Each structure stands twice: as structure tokens, then as C-alpha cells.
Amino acid sequence: MKETHEDNMQAIGYNGSEFIEFEKTLNNPTGRDLLVEIKAISVNPIDTKVKHTVAKDGAVKILGYDASGIVSAVGEQVSIFKVGDEVFYAGDVTRDGSNTAYQLVDERIVGRKPKSLNFEQAAALPLTSITAWESLFDRLKITQSDKDKSLLLIGAAGGVGSMAIQFAKQIIGMKVIATASRDESRSWCKQMGADIVFDHQHLVQQFKDNNLDAPKYILCMGIPDDYFEQMIQVIAPQGSICLLANTQQAYDLNLLKAKSITLVWEMMFTRSMFQTNDLVKQHELLNKLALMVENGDIMHTLTQHLNPINVDTITRAHQVIERGKMQGKLVISNRITQ
Template identity: 50%
Template sequence: MKAIGFRTSLPVEAADSFIEFETEKPSPKGRDLLVKISAVSVNPVDFKIRQNSAKDTVLTEPKIIGWDAVGVVEAVGDAASLFKVGDEVYYAGDINRAGSNAEYQLVDERIVGNKPKKLTKEEAAAIPLTALTAWEILFDRLRIGERDKGKSVLIIGGAGGVGSIAIQLAKHVAGLTVIATASRPETASWCKTQGADYVVNHYKLVDEVRQAGFQYVDFILDFVDTNTYWDAMVELIKPQGHIGSITGSATPLALNKLKAKSVSFSWELMYTRSTFQTDDMIEQHHILNKVADLLDRGVLKTTLKETLKGLSVTNFKEAHQQLESGKTIGKLVVSF
């Protein structure tokens, strides 16, 4: 089968930052599905792994990355029961296995959902990783529920892939009042179209949230940089509130700053369930199916912004260059 990968970590503009190669089509066992892929989307995790997973080395076998896909089930393992051959599926995969930038991929059925019926393959490919991340941080980590309707949430990084779908879930599913951050007219407009009630500039975060009428906010979601916005989050979070972040921390966080307000803090990593084969790993199957239903009913909408056509080195170089710029809005998809 044809695949796009790399043997060593290089700047994206380098000639061999990506290579096209042929490799054996895998066979499913156990609960795996063999999926013939038709579209993928590109996420920041893709370029971060490309930049860091093969530094100062040349891999014997090229590494295939990519963690978002839409395709058709071509074969199933002997223990698989959730899907059958011919089913259209979408998923974000497992960071410890070969990725989706190829014609075929093996994926555990417990982290796969039925593709939304009313969306094109490109529209659907934009959804899985970001929707899983946003759903988990809202409903599994912060445990937002019916009792929280009408409360406020500040989403730092509203126009990005995760931010875009998090705005929709927070507004249209959780029933929260959404304050999103953006710093350019086009990103502010995008946040509004996703459902944000207020848009503030993250370079003037505390002042602009206060000017919007909020002394404190009930929840904060950080999708940009925990360290950069830590003091602002500490200032803005309501006593007994909850902060969640997906971005990691380059230096230790001063969690003691949350003590006086009795504030909770949670990390979210979408790959936790698949990496540790948690007892509730199948929850990602259920989440993706819930999201597909919400998309088909029009409660949520795709965050697709741009599509590149063709499984090629050129397209993945272009996609990674765009994401590395930090200026992308919504999601970028490569369709085969």
C-alpha cells in the first residue's frame, strides 16, 4: 500500500521531511479493523511528532503519522463486534500505532465511531480528534452537567481546531455562556460563527473579560499555552471553579496559586484511553457516535476550513507548513 512518512526529523521545507513509500497492507486481528482511508485531517500533534520523534537518527522503517481519518471497513479482526465490512467510520486513532497518512490503517474498534451520515468525507475527517478532546475536557475532566447550564466558560484559543468544536459543545450541548479568545478580525468572526457569546483578545485577557461583564468565570479551557496564561487564569477563575488544559507545561505550574480559591485543575490528553487501554476505552466509540448524531441533527457543524486533494508528499508538506504557522482557522483536511 502507498503511505506518506519520514525517516528522520527535518524542517518541513527540507526535501525529505516527508517521503512516499510502499509498505505491506496490514491484516486485522483481535478487535482491530482494517480501514481503507479516504480523508484525513492534520493536527498540531502531527507536526510536533514529525519534529521530535526521529531527531539525530534515521529510522529503518519510515514512520507514518496522522491522527484523524474517515474510511470504509475492509476487514475485521476475529474479536471485533461493533462494525462490519463496508461500514463507513471515523476516528482519531492511537498515538502509539501507525497513523492514517496511508491507504490503509489498523485501528481498535473501541475508539472508532460511525461516520456522520449527512457529512462529506472531508467534513467528517475534520472532527474526531478535536471533538474527542473537547468532549473529554468538558464532560469527563471538568464534569460539566445539567446543573451547570447558564454558567460561564472562557475558551483560550477559540479559532483553532479544538477551540472551534469546544465552543459548539459548550454552547449548544452544555448550555454554557461562552467567552472565546481571538486576536484577529477573521478569527474573532470565526468564533462568533461557532457560537461564542463574547470574543476577547487573549493579549489583553483579564481586562477584556472584565470589560465584557465578567469579574470571574466558572470554567476555563486552555487550548494555547498553560504557562503564558497561567496568571490570567488564576485571576479570572471563580472561587471553586475548574480549569482544564490540553497544552502541557514547559515549566512547573504554581498550583498553590489556586489554593485560596479552592480551584480544581485537570489535564486532558485524548490518547490516554488508548495508550493505557483503560477499562472505559470504549467511551471514545460512544462519544464519536454521539457527536455524529449531533452533527447529523445540525446541533453541531463541521469545522472544516480547507481541503487539499491527494495522498502526496506535497500536500502533507503544505498542511504542516500551515499548522506550524500558528495562523490556521478551523481544520485542514487532505482528501484521497
């Protein structure tokens, strides 16, 4: 194992009121952990949601889940990576995040960075790619036999939607109907490969007006409360709906019965939170993603870049994400140019 030669490192945490910079002990990795020198991070909606759970009088929380960097040291049980490897990953919500100089992360949720991307571009991909992949293929269980089916993506201009569009088109070849509310969001969805882009509202009427078959699958990236009844109305009988965000109210699940609708959830941190036996699937997925990127099948989704990684840029990034108008992903690094 490479020695770190450091006792402390700089970290940025949230104290319940604001982001602050502080020194944190730098620990050497053990077991299957890697110590990664952070080169770039990306801010996601989950960062802002976790931030609001931090108590003002509690411990400072280090946020950040997307990251790319270089392996600086490895634990004694590490078998996949070595010191010097360039990697990217989405982290573990139960551990310290990536808003720090170095991060400990289990190698089983880490992938090799695509060679064709720089650290900033790579940092934009892990969390949204894993979420989109697991939603489509693990939760909705879409397969090649669904090539002639339609997928409706609600709120598709963000990071997860951007990847879900690409996976559905490039891997399955199915028809993708996306929703977006603004001209720039609609243009972005089209750039990612969506066949049709609707407004978020009046979905049933828009499907009717465009003479489209009811979608077999729906992935909702917005607040489910805003679309629950619309989704039930528009989906094909025996269809499946996947939700990402928490609901704010209770629903009558009997509404799903007439069409025999399957309702599933996706939480990309489930595997790491519960240390599931198939944890390494996220490593395998990220490596598969790296190959697809290098082959030109999948595009990175970096659209905004801030620098350097400090309290000011992380605060600004959270403000941007909380406005809810992002296309693609926002990345922060210590490099001035991408």
C-alpha cells in the same frame, strides 16, 4: 473476513528531516482491529509535535490521527462494525497513523461516519471533538446544572475550540467567552456560537470592562505559560482549569490554593495508550457526535481542503498548522472537490 489481495501498500512517513513515500506491508486485522481504506485525513497540531520527536537516524514514523474511510476487513473479535461500513476516528498515537492507504485501528475508538457529511467533512471532526468533549465533560465535569455558569475558552478559533464552543452552547446552553487574536478568528468563533470574543491578553480587564462574572471554567488551548497567571486571576473561586498543551516551565502550584482552584489535563490518547477499561467510550462519543451532526445541532469545521494525499500536500499542511493561524480544520483527500 474480507481478503485484501495485497501484500504492500503506499505510506507516507517522516524520517526526521522530511516526509517520504514508501511501501509498507499490508497486514490483515486481528482481534478487535479494523482495516480501514483511508478516504480523507486531517492534520492536527499533535501531528507537528510528534514529528519533532522523530530522530533523524531512527525509524520512519507514519503520522496522522484523524481519518475517515471504509472498513475493508475485520478481525475475528470485531463485533461493532462490518466490511463496507463508513467510519471516522482519531487513531492511536502508539500505532501507525493515517498517512497511508490502509490503517489498522481498534474498533472501540472508531465511530460510524455521519451520513450527512462526506469523507472530507467527517475527517475534520474526531480528534478535536473527542478532545473538546473529554475536556468539558470528563475533566472539568461540566453538567446541566452549570447552565448559568460561564466558560472561558482561550485560543478558541482552532479545531478543539470550534467544537468546545458548540458543545458548551448546544448541550449545556452556558455562556461562552472565547479568545482570538485576529478579525477572521473572532468571526469564526462567533459563527461557532461564542457569546463574546476577547483578545488573548488583559483578560481580567476585559471581564471587568464588560461587567462579566468571573468564569467558573477555563479551557486553555494555548501554551499554558502565556496565560497561567491570567487564568488564576480571572477565574471564579472554586473554579476549574483544563490544560491541553505542555508547559515549558515550572509553576508555583500554591497560587491555586487561595481560590481552591482545580487544575486538570486532557490528553485524548490516554484511553488508547493505556487500553483503559472504558476505551469504548470514544466509539460511543463518535456515534453520539454523528447523530448530533445529522440532526443539525453540530456543524463540521472543515475550512481548508488539499488534494491529493501525498508528500507535497502533507508537507504543506504541516507548514500551515505550524504557523498557528488556523480557523477550523485542514483536510487532505484524493478527491478534487469536497
